[in-house]
Amino acid sequence: MAVATQNSIERSSIVISVFSTTPGIGKTIVAINLAAGFAREGYKVCLADLDLQFGDVLNYLKLTSANTVAGAQRAMLDHPDTFHIRDFLVYYSYGGLNFAILPAPNQIYDAYQTDIQLVTDIINQLNYFDYVIIDLNSMFSALNLAILDLSTVINYVGVIDFLPALKNYKIGYDTLLRFEYEESKIRLVENRSDSQKLIESRDVERLLGEPFYHRLPNDYPSVNKSINTGMPLMFAAPDSRLTESFNNLVSRYINRPANSDVNVGTGGGLLSKVGKFFGF
Numbered sequence: 001m002a003v004a005t006q007n008s009i010e011r012s013s014i015v016i017s018v019f020s021t022t023p024g025i026g027k028t029i030v031a032i033n034l035a036a037g038f039a040r041e042g043y044k045v046c047l048a049d050l051d052l053q054f055g056d057v058l059n060y061l062k063l064t065s066a067n068t069v070a071g072a073q074r075a076m077l078d079h080p081d082t083f084h085i086r087d088f089l090v091y092y093s094y095g096g097l098n099f100a101i102l103p104a105p106n107q108i109y110d111a112y113q114t115d116i117q118l119v120t121d122i123i124n125q126l127n128y129f130d131y132v133i134i135d136l137n138s139m140f141s142a143l144n145l146a147i148l149d150l151s152t153v154i155n156y157v158g159v160i161d162f163l164p165a166l167k168n169y170k171i172g173y174d175t176l177l178r179f180e181y182e183e184s185k186i187r188l189v190e191n192r193s194d195s196q197k198l199i200e201s202r203d204v205e206r207l208l209g210e211p212f213y214h215r216l217p218n219d220y221p222s223v224n225k226s227i228n229t230g231m232p233l234m235f236a237a238p239d240s241r242l243t244e245s246f247n248n249l250v251s252r253y254i255n256r257p258a259n260s261d262v263n264v265g266t267g268g269g270l271l272s273k274v275g276k277f278f279g280f
Helices: 027-040 069-078 116-128 142-150 163-178 201-208 220-229 241-253 271-277
Strands: 014-019 045-050 090-094 097-102 131-136 153-158 186-190
Touching: 014 027, 014 142, 027 045, 027 097, 027 131, 027 153, 027 241, 045 069, 045 116, 045 142, 069 116, 116 131, 116 142, 131 142, 153 163, 163 186, 163 201, 186 201, 220 241
Parallel strands: 014 131, 014 153, 045 097, 045 131, 153 186
Antiparallel strands: 090 097
């Protein structure tokens, strides 16, 4: 598909992709609260929903819009000389907080019309934001790999609550390394880290060969309140441990001292069983 591209644009924004190999583990919640956290710090932020089939960012924030990445792609193809991504952004505003959103397609059909080069060019046009947070789906698709390539940071999220979940997470991490992404670019984030589980975080880290960059505690009541109200956690549950943990994660990304991370258990005892599961 021939089209004038924007590859000559020098990207100045920091791109953080929120990625997982398992659906339904809170990836969109992570993306929304990272975007809100950076915006509260005074940065110009855009949250791009590239979970093209089942993107839920607008639903979570109780927003609606005809503007989507699919419409942006068509406009870039039809009118490359006059196209600008700002015409396809939606804005979340509450309590003095503002950040832009590039929504996923409203129709599943549009997800199958995606041109990887065009979507990559669209993301590059967001270079005037300080931070671009990208919510990806849970696959190693060609589009996801293209976005991971241009990302500054891969925020790799997992819920490690039983052995098959650990196997899935490790396979995903090993795959990222096989694609030669630098380990420093991949930030391992454990969600629901203090929920009841049979595998201790220390055993998981020993198996992965890398410590978790951050752990987010389990807090269903606060998450449910956030979804029901359509607000980021900082507004829906400002005093919750999960909100504090997101604040700390944002502080780490902007290299600002933060409160100590939420304490979670790191006892051992299951490493031999984990090793057997992986054939060690």
